Amino acid sequence: MSVIILKKFIHGLNIFFLFLVCCTSEVISASIKQEKTERYLRWILPFSKDKITISKDNKSLMIETLDSSIYEALCQELKSKSLDKEYFKSIIPTEKNNSSGAYQLALQLSKDNVEMFQFRREEDQSLIIDFWVNNEDSASAKDTEELTKSEKIKKKKELSIEIKEDWIEPDKVVVEKKKEERKKDELLFAKEKLDKITENVKLLSESPQRNEKKTTYLDFRYGSSFLWKYEPIMPMIEKDIDLTVKTPEFLYPVVDRPKFKEEREAHLQLMINFYKKRNFGFMKKSIDLFEKRYKLRPNERELIKYLSALSLIQSHFKSSNPSLFASAIVLLEELLQETTDSTMKQTLYRYIIQYKIDQKDYVGSLKFARDFFIFSQEKNIKSQIFISSKTIMFALAKLGEVDKLDKFMEEPSVQDWLDGQEGLGFKFYSMYLRGDFGAITNQFEKREKGLTKPFYPPILFTVAEAYFNLGEFEKSLALYKDFVKSYSFISEASFARLRIALNMDLLDYPFTQVTSSYLEAINLSTLAKARYEAKLRYIGLAFNRKVTLAPNDSDKTILGFFDYQMDEEIQVKDNLKQLLWLTRLRSLIREKKYELAMTYWQTLPLDEIDSSYKEVFVKDGTEIVIGLLQESFTANDYAKVLKRWGMYQMPFSEYLAKSKDALYYISQSALKLNLTDIAQQYIEKFSTVQEYNFPIWVDRLHSANDFDLLIFKSYLKQKNMTAARSTLASLTKNSLLWNWGQAMMMFEEKKLPEGKNFTESILITEKVSKLDKQDLVDLLLNYFDAQENVDWDEGVRSRVSAILQGISIENLQFKNVIEKGHYLLTECYARDSVKDFDNIEKSWNFFKSNFPESGYIYRMNYIYASSLIKNKKFKQGRSSLDDLIKNAKTPSYIREMAKNDINSLTDSANI
Numbered sequence: 058m059s060v061i062i063l064k065k066f067i068h069g070l071n072i073f074f075l076f077l078v079c080c081t082s083e084v085i086s087a088s089i090k091q092e093k094t095e096r097y098l099r100w101i102l103p104f105s106k107d108k109i110t111i112s113k114d115n116k117s118l119m120i121e122t123l124d125s126s127i128y129e130a131l132c133q134e135l136k137s138k139s140l141d142k143e144y145f146k147s148i149i150p151t152e153k154n155n156s157s158g159a160y161q162l163a164l165q166l167s168k169d170n171v172e173m174f175q176f177r178r179e180e181d182q183s184l185i186i187d188f189w190v191n192n193e194d195s196a197s198a199k200d201t202e203e204l205t206k207s208e209k210i211k212k213k214k215e216l217s218i219e220i221k222e223d224w225i226e227p228d229k230v231v232v233e234k235k236k237e238e239r240k241k242d243e244l245l246f247a248k249e250k251l252d253k254i255t256e257n258v259k260l261l262s263e264s265p266q267r268n269e270k271k272t273t274y275l276d277f278r279y280g281s282s283f284l285w286k287y288e289p290i291m292p293m294i295e296k297d298i299d300l301t302v303k304t305p306e307f308l309y310p311v312v313d314r315p316k317f318k319e320e321r322e323a324h325l326q327l328m329i330n331f332y333k334k335r336n337f338g339f340m341k342k343s344i345d346l347f348e349k350r351y352k353l354r355p356n357e358r359e360l361i362k363y364l365s366a367l368s369l370i371q372s373h374f375k376s377s378n379p380s381l382f383a384s385a386i387v388l389l390e391e392l393l394q395e396t397t398d399s400t401m402k403q404t405l406y407r408y409i410i411q412y413k414i415d416q417k418d419y420v421g422s423l424k425f426a427r428d429f430f431i432f433s434q435e436k437n438i439k440s441q442i443f444i445s446s447k448t449i450m451f452a453l454a455k456l457g458e459v460d461k462l463d464k465f466m467e468e469p470s471v472q473d474w475l476d477g478q479e480g481l482g483f484k485f486y487s488m489y490l491r492g493d494f495g496a497i498t499n500q501f502e503k504r505e506k507g508l509t510k511p512f513y514p515p516i517l518f519t520v521a522e523a524y525f526n527l528g529e530f531e532k533s534l535a536l537y538k539d540f541v542k543s544y545s546f547i548s549e550a551s552f553a554r555l556r557i558a559l560n561m562d563l564l565d566y567p568f569t570q571v572t573s574s575y576l577e578a579i580n581l582s583t584l585a586k587a588r589y590e591a592k593l594r595y596i597g598l599a600f601n602r603k604v605t606l607a608p609n610d611s612d613k614t615i616l617g618f619f620d621y622q623m624d625e626e627i628q629v630k631d632n633l634k635q636l637l638w639l640t641r642l643r644s645l646i647r648e649k650k651y652e653l654a655m656t657y658w659q660t661l662p663l664d665e666i667d668s669s670y671k672e673v674f675v676k677d678g679t680e681i682v683i684g685l686l687q688e689s690f691t692a693n694d695y696a697k698v699l700k701r702w703g704m705y706q707m708p709f710s711e712y713l714a715k716s717k718d719a720l721y722y723i724s725q726s727a728l729k730l731n732l733t734d735i736a737q738q739y740i741e742k743f744s745t746v747q748e749y750n751f752p753i754w755v756d757r758l759h760s761a762n763d764f765d766l767l768i769f770k771s772y773l774k775q776k777n778m779t780a781a782r783s784t785l786a787s788l789t790k791n792s793l794l795w796n797w798g799q800a801m802m803m804f805e806e807k808k809l810p811e812g813k814n815f816t817e818s819i820l821i822t823e824k825v826s827k828l829d830k831q832d833l834v835d836l837l838l839n840y841f842d843a844q845e846n847v848d849w850d851e852g853v854r855s856r857v858s859a860i861l862q863g864i865s866i867e868n869l870q871f872k873n874v875i876e877k878g879h880y881l882l883t884e885c886y887a888r889d890s891v892k893d894f895d896n897i898e899k900s901w902n903f904f905k906s907n908f909p910e911s912g913y914i915y916r917m918n919y920i921y922a923s924s925l926i927k928n929k930k931f932k933q934g935r936s937s938l939d940d941l942i943k944n945a946k947t948p949s950y951i952r953e954m955a956k957n958d959i960n961s962l963t964d965s966a967n968i
Contacts, residue, residue, distance in 0.1 A: 089134045091141075098144050102184040110159070111186060113173045117166055118145075121159040128160035140164070144171050144188045273604050277563055278751060280597025281640040283670065284559075285632045286526060287552050289489045289519040292482035294451045297444060298411045300382075304370045305389065309404035311364065321351050328364060337368040355395070362392045363401075386412050402432060403441060410448055423452035434470060446471045450483045459490045478508060482515035485523075494523040498532075511543035518549055525556060534560035551587035554578040558591065562598060572599055579618075586628040592618035593633075593640045601643040616644060635670050642677060646754045651684040655705075679712035680754040686722040687755060693831075693870065695726035699735075714742065715749045721759050725767055729831060733774050740771045766794050773805055793824045797832060801839065809843040816840040817856070830870050841877040845884075854885035866907055879904055880913040883920055890924035897924045915947050923958060935959060 090101040102109070109122040122128050135148050149163040172189050298307070311333070314326045324347050331340035344361050353361070369385035372378070386409060393405040406429035413422035426448035433441035446468070453462040465471065466484065481504065488497045501520045511517070521536035533556065540553045558574035575598065578591035600606070600615045619641060621629060629637060638661055645654035658678045663671045682705040689697040702723045706713070713719045720739045727736035743764050765787045772781035781802065788795040796819050803812030816836060819825060825833070837860065844853060861878045864871050883900045886893035901921040908914065922937030938955040941947050947955075 089131070093141065098141055098188045100186040100188075102186065104184055109184070111173075111184075113166075116169070117149075118164040118173065120162040120164075123159050125160060128162065131162055135162070135164075142167060143190070144168075274568060274598070275602040275604060277602075279643070279754075280562075280602045281594045281636055281643075282597070282673070283632065283636045283639060287522055287556070289486050289522055290482075290515040290549055291454050291486050292451070292479055292513075292515045294414075294447045296411065297407050300408075300411055300415060302374075304367050305363075305404050305408045306367055308407065309401050311367070321347070321357075324350075325357065325360065328361070332364050332368060335371060337372065340364065340368060359392060359396050359398070359401070362388050362395075366392070382412075399436060403429075403438070406432065406441075407444070410445075414448070414451075419452045419455040422448060423456065426452060439473075442470050442473075447479075454483070454486055454490075457490070459487055462487045478513035478516060481508075482513050482519070485516060485519045489519050489523060494526045497523040498527065498529070511539065514540070514544050514547060514549070517544070518553065521553070521556065525560065530560040530564050534564070548584055551578070551582035551584035554581060555587045555591050555594075559594065562594070568598070585622070585624040586633065589621055589625040589628060590633055590636065592621075593636050596644065597640050601640065601647050603647070606647065619644075635666060639673065639677070642674070643754075646677065646681060646684070649684065651681050651688060654681045655685065675708060676712055676749070676752055677754065679709045679716070680752055682709050682713060683716055683719050683722075684755040686719060687758070690722045690726060695729045698722050698726035699730070699732075712749060715746060717743060717746050717748055717764055718755075718757050718759055720746065721764060721767060724771070728767075728770055728774065733771070737771055737775070740768055743768060762788055762792070762794050766798065769798055773801060776805070778802070778806065793819075793822075793827060797828060797836060800836060804839040804843060810847050813840060813843040813847060816843075820860070834871060834874055837871075837874045838877060841874070841881055844881060849885075854882065857881050857885065876904075876908050876911055876913070879908075880911075880917065883917055887920045887924065890920070890927050894924050894928045897921060915941065915944075915951050919951050919955060922955070926958065926962070931962065935962065 092099040092101070104122075104127060108124060108127055109120060111121075112119045120131060122131075140146075140148065144167055146165040146167050149165065168190060170190055173186060311329055313329060314322050324343065328340055328343045328347070331337070331343055344365070347357075347361070351357075366385040366388040369381045369388070373381040373385070389405050389409055393402060393409065396402060396405070406425060410422050410425045410429065413419075413425060426445050430442065430445035430449060433439075433445055446465075449465055450462055453459075453465065462483070466480075466487070471480075481500075484500075485497050488494075497520055501516070501523075508516075517536055517540045521533050521540060524530075524533035524536065537553045537556045537560065541550050541557065544550055544553075554574070555578045558571060558578050561571045561574055572595065575591050575595040579588055579595065582588035582591065596615060596618050600610055603610065619637075642654060642657055642661075645657060655678070658674065658681060661674065663674050682701070685701050685705070686698055689695075689701060702719075720742055724736045724739040727733070727739070765784055769781055769784040769788075772778075772784060781798075785795065785798040785802065788798065796815070800812055800816045800819060803809075803815060816839070819836070828836070841857070844857070857878050861875065861882065864875055864878075866872070866875060868875075879900055883897060883904070886896045886900065890897060897920060901917055904911070904914065904917050911917075918937060918941055922934050922941065925931075925934030925937060938959050941955045942952050942959075
């Protein structure tokens, strides 16, 4: 190799040296690393914050330090790098400030609106400086601050709410009676509904009023994503009679007897007098005496029962003894069956029905309301038909008898009043229970203009919820806002506020608006269940869905909402409990606490929950496993990759088999451990893998080229050169990986000169630092082997020395490279052992200290002993040669060379 080519080779290794140095913890680089994204420019400086001071005004950035070496390093770095014209115009070194004694370096900013934020990263004790242009079209100030405080913006494409086959598939919403075995509160959306939702959201997200870009947050599915139907508001019937203060006498008073001639009439009047004076003891004695003296007539029996029931109710008012009231109702029920008095019947029906409703005895209230309805129809009492029919519908709704409710509403006498808002409320309630959301919204849109505002609360809430179930979030949002505006005092307003925030979330409203809505739902909810769900969904948005977490995101300001209050704890069950599990699990994944996340996952009773919920947890668990595999692989702990793969095959095998990254980690690890059969088993699956696209919690670090390269390595190990060459052809020609593969093919086919020269052409490129460390080690070892077995030219010494220059002995992954390289370098020195004796001695001492068990140690000992003799150090040389001869492990050819050297010594050597 000519001197010019050699210089080019050595110069080309500069970037390569930097890569190797960075691999070693002992070596500190003074280089400024730059990262450029769409939103900001980042500088990473390898100095602690106390070493330098950075300040900024509208025109310039000032860097000050008391350390002259840091100042010189910064000047050299910034001058050698081309400044980003979007942020900087020029650099102005001002040397030492006379007043402060600090060295100053000024950078002129390109614009007045260039902003800066700096923080210290604890992991590598580096100083991070972020620059961004504060345009009106950029994210909100709060989002920008969080962005700039983050560790690193991950490159994730912006996701709309595109729900495909990987989304949870809950029970289908159909216009038919729900199957009895399905719970009312199961997940809301079916896949076909979500396809429609996706279309709607895409259109709405293009609205000009929504111009804030969501580049820093993942889509809704990554947060607290479980959705379920809320119970509609059932139309309530007004309290007909207040049984806490009124007796049936309020509707059917006790009247005095007409003028009487008979003694028995006088006796009856005496009973009435005792009752009116509330002297129930004498009234009872008078009744007992009357029943002994006379045979009771029907009207007399009714009066006695009525007075007895009224006295029991009055006694209940004084003593609050519910058993007295229950006894009175029994008497009233008997009287209802016996009396022929139409007015009394109406009174007793209304009183008994009200009692049954107050006692939540909907079966009993339905029975008496039905009889009252029939009675009212026979008598054609329209006011009572209205009261009784409402009670029947109320009881049927409470009992969940949807079919019977529908059938009853077809009654002609019911249709007369059913057109009003109250009747429409019952209709919508019935349709909602059947899941007939489309029919609800269609009827509402037809009738909306004719309905008086504010709409009846059950109508407003039920229609809003129906729109939500259909994925028409804008319409749902508008109606829920009307509900809160008109009926904030109703308890269901808590769920309405939560739905407002959830609708805005699904519609991709600006982050600040959605979080404000969730916080409003938390602060203003009177219902603990709605409040705690709002807390979980707030965590899902503000933490789980955030692409890059800020340092304070995991403190009590966000994750503190996991803690529930006493009234909320009672509500954490069923869907809400599963939402809590999911949100907590995802918060651990979001923090990359994969070990803790897996421990938490394993404690969840997933076998006890619905399969549609369980599938979501299994997919998230798969991502946890991929994160664990990635951790071990990145740490070069390939045995642990195999161990974790074996531990977590079940129940994640289905989805792990759909992840090329997971297959890459296991097969690459197996190759590195020389477990070729295991590696081949998984490599063969690459061509058939159909990867899932949701969820993706763990960054995918490998490309199609990486996968093809892995297949190539497998064929290379099997020495299947035809298949290896075919696979290599799929890589981009002249790319780094293609060049690496070409060199490895040459070495495998024993084309050593070609492989050596080709490798040197690779090493002079800056891209070499991007190779996988192990791949680089394999390349260098093959290169050294080739160098050892081809003709040595004058440049060998310089090339080997250049490669070894940047590698520290502490870098264990490159230890074999260092061992082989130092041996080759010593062989170079041995060619002129007199001139290079000092280098030979240093190399021999280094080798003996670091590689005492090396296979090259005997050759190194011989070179050192031989060089001692050539440099007239005969006694030391003779001793070293004798040691080689006496050592039984010394290879025979080296022992023979040592014997020959001893025999050739002359008397002048003073031995």
